[in-house]
Amino acid sequence: RIYEVDTSEKTVEENVDEIVGVINGDNKGYEVGKIDWLEKYEDKLLKTDPMIKNYKNITKNVYEKYAKEYEENTKDYHKYIQKELEIFLKNLKGKRVLDVGSGPGRDSFYFKKKGLEPLCIDLSEKMIGLCKEKGLNAEVMDIESMNFEGNSFDGIWAYTSLIHVPKKKMKNVLRKIYEILKPDGIFFIGMTEGSFEGMEEDEKYSGEKRFKVYYTEKELLKILSGYFTILNISKVKLKNSYINIICKSKKTHKKITSKW
DSSP states (O other), X not given: OEEEEEOSSOEXXXXXXXXXXXXXXXXXXXXXXXXXHHHHHHHHHHHHSHHHHTHHHHHHHHHHHTHHHHHHHTTTGGGGSHHHHHHHHHHOSSSEXXXXXXXXXXXXXXXXXXXXXXXXXXXXHHHHHHHHHTTOEEEEOOGGGOOOOTTOEEEEEEXXXXXXXXXXXXXXXXXXXXXXEEEEEEEEEEEEBSSEEEEEEEGGGTTEEEEEEEBOHHHHHHHHTTTEEEEEEEEEESSSEEEEEEEEEOOOSSOOOOOO
């Protein structure tokens, strides 16, 4: 698709994927001086393009429509993250785990069988319904506005759920995760590897589009390092490549100042 935006200097027409690639530092052919207005372009695009502006509802509606299909398509994904599950459980110091963007509750059901006390949150009512069918505690909640008190959880699990959070909002989400984790709490994050931000079609769901972001390992480590100590990094190659990171909160009784 072609987008057009007026800046104070010129009108720019570019393919949106290429624009985002420039912002993420992948397209080196552009002059450094152009990055400032490209960032403003991205900001304006998120606010004005109808599809991207409504990224949250559009993405939610896909999960509402294909909740059962999604559950079936991902039911055996534990085989791809078995090592990560074991490391996560080994490092937990308590039983209370928040499953952020839980989907149908596959991972929380596993945690419950292991004796933990998981809580599922997801924006999709249908997904939360599937969680409750499994006997799980579950609430409809927006990842971008979690309302838990500080030090509420021993562990937080976010497997390919934060891929739907715009990059400009990710720092705030990670900061909230840091706040609601207990000192030395364990955080798992699984993300798609690459450099992309925008609406992406999925052939498994009739070509419906969902908002997604991809991160490089360097990007992820940079935004995590302010509040977390990295314990383990692994990658899984399926149709896409995924980065899985297990980390521990740096939280102490003293206030941590982010280096971001």
